[in-house]
Amino acid sequence: MWDILDTEESVRPRTVVAAVVLLAVALVAQVSIVARLDLPGGRFDLVLVLLAAIALIEGPLVGAMSGFVVGVLADLASSHVLGQSALVMCLIGYAVGLVMEAAERSVAVPLAVIGGASLLGTLGYAAITSILGEAAMTGGEAVGRALAAGVYAVLIAPFVFPLLLKASRRLAGGRARGGR
Amino acid sequence: MGRDTRRSRLVIVALLIVAFTLITLDYRTGRSATGARGVVHSVLGGVENGVTAVTRPIGRTVSSLAHPNRYHDRADRLAQDNARLRRQIADDGQVTRLSKELSDLRLLADKGQYSIVPAKVIAVGDVTGTDWTVTINAGRDDGVVVDKTVLNADGLVGTVSAVTAHTAVVRLACDPGSRIGARLERTQLLGAVAGGQGPSTLTFTLYDASFRVQKGDRLVTFGSLDYVAGVPIGEVTKVTDVGGLSRTAEVKPFVHVGTLDLVGVVVSRPPADPGDRLLSPRPLPPQPTAPAQSGAGTAPAQDGTG
Known part of the structure; x- marks a missing residue:
């Protein structure tokens, strides 16, 4: 598996590790800080927003892999079935990574994509729990929460995305990344 | 670089297969906090405890950051004093609220003669928002064990579902997997309260089909070997099975999940069932409406005052 990472056209382990560490910090912040805010309508999902931003910047491979690792960590920290958020986050990371080309064209694209990723991810969580017969909320509530998560994600994306872009450029270091 | 290549498709397929395998393997086995899960629980629990301790007095942190230690002149010193006093006021508000x-919690516990371990909520739910659990900063070392009842000043919060040395995970009453024995106020009729309808609705199922549940009836826990009896749960807002035997009803819990902060874990049962003692006294209904209600349905709860 690691020879895939080492090849030239793919990603470097350092990027994945940095992404996973950042998302793990977001994991704790999400349950200890964001979940306590009691925002109207629902809450924003810090982990999904960061994951979508990372996948937009670094591509589908980093998105899928860091999403999977953090998903497993989130599952281990929770009391639901192991692997369900790993599945959702892995898919979100991959799918968002696929449109990374489009993100360079316009400022609106990252906003829409990050908002859409939060919406779909929240819906995905609800869907997978109901498939497993452990539905935590009704369909209407799930949709409402997903919409709220999407709106909040669009609101905080302008702050998160440029920061991550800068960090990514710095992490890339000498690599000729600025040319893009 | 990093586009949809054959390699990236290979990786995502491999990861998806692993995820499905994990789900399949874990679905059948119990999900207790042991092994890898236990390690992650206790590590993250410690971190969450630290984060909560740091972020709780927000005003304090902000004001102390905004005013670094400089005593060069009088203005600075006054600003310093000001910041300190502001911090003190913020602390006082916090302390007053907490006390x-x-x-309130102590009062409720005394009414029911429960022995409680007070604890603070240090994390709400999990990252997906689909787990109706909270993490508290009391664990095995404080005497908390699995299946004990957790309450706050308003009533029933849930039950302990997993413990580590210094933290515990509480399954809220509104969790779809939660099922708690309940008793209607002032009658001995039994039923069960289950979650799964979101944070502000519980479903009450009455075992005795011959009795009609009415809107406004209140519920307390029934109690068993682990769960204590008499903890207020909520009030019936809607009888859902109207046509048939009126066996199910929607219940609005007394506890608001969004504002949970200080909770108590009941670690030992009272010597006697406290009955309805813990419910707040019901305000007397206005006189004109009373006959109309008693005429509409047989309501032993309203006729018998004791």
């Missing part, structure tokens, strides 16, 4: 919550 009120603590005394």
Whole structure:
């Protein structure tokens, strides 16, 4: 598996590790800080927003892999079935990574994509729990929460995305990344 | 670079297969906090505890950051004093609020003669938002064990579902997997309260089909070997099975999940069932409406005052 990472056209382990560490910090912040805010309508999902931003910047491979690792960590920290958020986050990371080309064209694209990723991810969580017969909320509530998560994600994306872009450029270091 | 290549498709397929395998393997086995899960629980629990301790007095942190230690001139010193006093005021508000919550909790526990371990909520739910759990900063070392009842000043919060040395995970009453024995106020009729309808609705199922549940009836826990009896749960807002035997009803819990902070874990049962003692006294209904209600349905709860 690691020879895939080492090849030239793919990603470097350092990027994945940095992404996973950042998302793990977001994991704790999400349950200890964001979940306590009691925002109207629902809450924003810090982990999904960061994951979508990372996948937009670094591509589908980093998105899928860091999403999977953090998903497993989130599952281990929770009391639901192991692997369900790993599945959702892995898919979100991959799918968002696929449109990374489009993100360079316009400022609106990252906003829409990050908002859409939060919406779909929240819906995905609800869907997978109901498939497993452990539905935590009704369909209407799930949709409402997903919409709220999407709106909040669009609101905080302008702050998160440029920061991550800068960090990514710095992490890339000498690599000729600025040319893009 | 990093586009949809054959390699990236290979990786995502491999990861998806692993995820499905994990789900399949874990679905059948119990999900207790042991092994890898236990390690992650206790590590993250410690971190969450630290984060909560740091972020709780927000005003304090902000004001102390905004005013670094400089005593060069009088203006600075005054600003320093000002910041300190502001911090003190913020702390006082926090302490007052906490002490009120603590005394309310103490009052409820005394009414029911419960022995409680007070604890603070340090994390709400999990990252997906689909787990109706909270993490508290009391664990095995404080005497908390699995299946004990958790309450706050308003009533029933849930039950302990997993413990580590210094933290515990509480399954809220509104969790779809939660099922708690309940008793209607002032009658001995039994039923069960289950979650799964979101945070502000519980489903009450009455075992005795011949009795009609009515809107406004209140529920307390029934109690068993682990769960204590008499903890207020909520009030019936809607009888859902109207046509048939009126066996199910929607219940609005007394506890608001969004504002959970200080809770108590009941670690030992009272010597006697406290009955309805813990419910707040019901305000007397206005006189004109009373006959109309008693005429509409047989309501032993309204006729018998004791």
